Amino acid sequence: MSDAADTPVLSAHGLRKEYGKGEGLVRAVDGVDLDVSAGETVAIMGPSGCGKSTLLHLLGGLDRPSGGEVQLNGRRIDNISEKALARMRRTEVSYVFQSFHLMEELTAVENVELSALLAGRSPRAARRRAEELLKQVGLAGRARFLPSALSGGQRQRVAVARALSNDPLVVLADEPTGNLDSAATLDVLQLFKDLHDSGQTLVIVTHDARIAATADRKFSMRDGVLMDESWPTGGTTGQLGARIRLED
Numbered sequence: 001m002s003d004a005a006d007t008p009v010l011s012a013h014g015l016r017k018e019y020g021k022g023e024g025l026v027r028a029v030d031g032v033d034l035d036v037s038a039g040e041t042v043a044i045m046g047p048s049g050c051g052k053s054t055l056l057h058l059l060g061g062l063d064r065p066s067g068g069e070v071q072l073n074g075r076r077i078d079n080i081s082e083k084a085l086a087r088m089r090r091t092e093v094s095y096v097f098q099s100f101h102l103m104e105e106l107t108a109v110e111n112v113e114l115s116a117l118l119a120g121r122s123p124r125a126a127r128r129r130a131e132e133l134l135k136q137v138g139l140a141g142r143a144r145f146l147p148s149a150l151s152g153g154q155r156q157r158v159a160v161a162r163a164l165s166n167d168p169l170v171v172l173a174d175e176p177t178g179n180l181d182s183a184a185t186l187d188v189l190q191l192f193k194d195l196h197d198s199g200q201t202l203v204i205v206t207h208d209a210r211i212a213a214t215a216d217r218k219f220s221m222r223d224g225v226l227m228d229e230s231w232p233t234g235g236t237t238g239q240l241g242a243r244i245r246l247e248d
């Protein structure tokens with residue numbers, strides 16, 4: 001295999017994020033190593049407050065680490081300028097949030113289109129791509145609806161379409177079914193399965209074991225530390241780079 005093929009799409013080495021100091025110090029992410037290969041779906045589970053969202057923010061350049069490195073396609077992103085980081089977020093990484101984060105005054109198609117425009121597509125190409133993606137997520141008939149006229153599951157499908165509009169190297173999803181009822185959860189679950197089958201690289205933070213079951217690798221997080229649940233049976237330890245901290 002070539003070096004390019006060996007390079008993980010996303011990797012973290014010794015990643016740390018601390019908040020506060022002294023007695024109030026919180027080690028939200030405490031020395032995480034992770035390599036995510038192209039086309040892989042990785043699920044991260046763990047109790048509330050263990051650091052999952054913080055880790056996802058660090059991996060996607062939404063926040064800066066206190067220490068360690070993050071690489072996207074072999075390039076460091078933890079120490080680049082704000083401008084380069086903003087460009088990277090528009091063009092190379094996408095996010096799906098629990099609470100959708102759609103622009104309420106824009107229609108479904110405009111929400112998706114805006115993100116394609118920001119990624120550098122021409123207005124015509126952005127509209128075409130947005131319509132294609134809404135069709136892909138089963139919402140062609142709702143393209144001109146405002147988010148307020150959509151159900152939770154439909155909103156999340158718009159958010160997924162938006163996340164795909166810049167052809168991201170990786171989609172980072174933070175509890176994508178956390179705000180959905182069980183029928184909508186099944187819809188979004190199917191969507192993530194389809195994305196996985198299409199070869200999209202995904203990192204999903206979830207409390208939902210059904211979503212985690214679609215992943216190639218499952219990690220659990222506790223007190224800022226990531227543990228590979230498939231170790232030692234799945235993958236190779238070199239590739240996984242999971243760190244296991246023994247309890248005192």
Ligand SMILES: Nc1ncnc2c1ncn2[C@@H]1O[C@H](COP(=O)(O)OP(=O)(O)OP(=O)(O)O)[C@@H](O)[C@H]1O
Nearest residue numbers: 019020026028046047048049050051052053054055
């Ligand atoms: N901006 C901040 N300032 C101080 N502490 C923070 C900040 N953000 C997160 N934390 C702390 O870091 C730890 C990890 O938080 P994080 O939101 O990453 O957890 P989580 O696993 O995603 O939780 P949940 O499942 O409830 O969303 C928590 O103890 C939290 O209180």
